[in-house]
Amino acid sequence: MKRNVYVSAAASVVLMVAGPVAAATAAPGDTARTAPTAVAPLVDVTAEAALAAALENYPGVVESLDREANVWHVDVITKDGKGHAELEVDAASGAVTRRNVDTDQDTNEHKDLLAAKVTAEQAAKAAVAAHPGQVWTVEWDSDDDGRAASWHVEVRGTDGKTWDASVDAATGKVTEQADSDNDSGNDSGNNG
Template sequence: MKRTFAVAAVVTSLALAAAGGTALALADDEPDTGTARTAHTVTAAQADTTAKADKADKADTAQQTGIAKALAAALAHTPGTAVAADREDDGRDAGAWEVDVVTADGTEYTVIVSPDSTEILGAHRDGGDDDGREDLAALKGTTVDAREAAEAVAAKGTVTDVELDDDGGTAAWSVETAKAGAWTVDARTGDVARDLDD
């Protein structure tokens, strides 16, 4: 009789332990809704911040790469090597981009691109073909073109002018910005430095 009660007690204890274990397991399986909400809130905030930063970057890029778009438009019209680009200050083409392009045979052309770079307003051949051939010779073996030089400086300010400069014996791009002064971009290495002569 005592033995029966003892066995029953053991069985009951095991059953309770099992039930408790199951309850604990179920409790562990329950999601921590507070933690989940907190993590979700942080993620949403981060996503919102990232979206705003991306929007700002796109706005800056749209403004700062205007000269890059003008260079691309000029080269699509007159294939060759762009050696200079700047905005016209006055005259009937005021506000438009003036891009100097040298073709493979050394002939230099000036291509006028609309302010928004969607239209070619005109193009004419320049008389100084010797200058064009000298520019091609100076750029031989370089890796950075006018567009890449402009984009390298765009983070510092809106680029308004880019021009090949080989007066020092080393090909470089002279890049001017609206408010951040002038910069020099090495045509071989892409290194950017402030133009101390500015």
């Protein structure tokens, strides 16, 4: 009898602390009763909300945003180009943690990013307008290969497929990128 009380008490604590989750209580003998399973609706911080939270914590210009599991990784450059911060935004709570801050950056290294007419936030919105879904990655790309600077945006559609876009940093024009070595169904983070 004490065993049933302890199991029931433990199940109650799990339900109170962790929210509505599946909990099982053991009954005497071989029979077991289980509580109905329910999935707690988690607050999922969107890319747009993660960008806003990061910029509130460390004002500047976003260089990149990438989601890995339950964390958004955001790199921000100060508007004078001298500072750089690596931030993490919790995808459930929106809490921002500074992982690395450097205030001695070469200002020439980020001059293209700072001069871009289209921000990371605008590039994310443009990509979702072209292909509905959830933004998963936004990365600045100013390669020296003769191409214009652009944003690489990864959008995950409701069908689970990944769509890669290139957003022109001057015009905001969205074009689909050719499929790279990235598997469109891959849920692991990119090393980018």
